[in-house]
Amino acid sequence: MLNSFEEExxxxxxxxxxxxxE
Known part of the structure; x- marks a missing residue:
């Protein structure tokens, strides 16, 4: 599971x- 830092x-x-x- 990813920690929030990796998610960011x-x-x-x-x-x-x-x-x-774009």
Whole structure:
């Protein structure tokens, strides 16, 4: 199970990818 820090990192990466796609 992911801890909240790892979850935050994944969310940040996902947002970064999302922004570059738009």
């Amino acid at each position: 990192e994944l969310l940040r990466e996902a947002r970064k990818v999302n922004d570059s796609l």
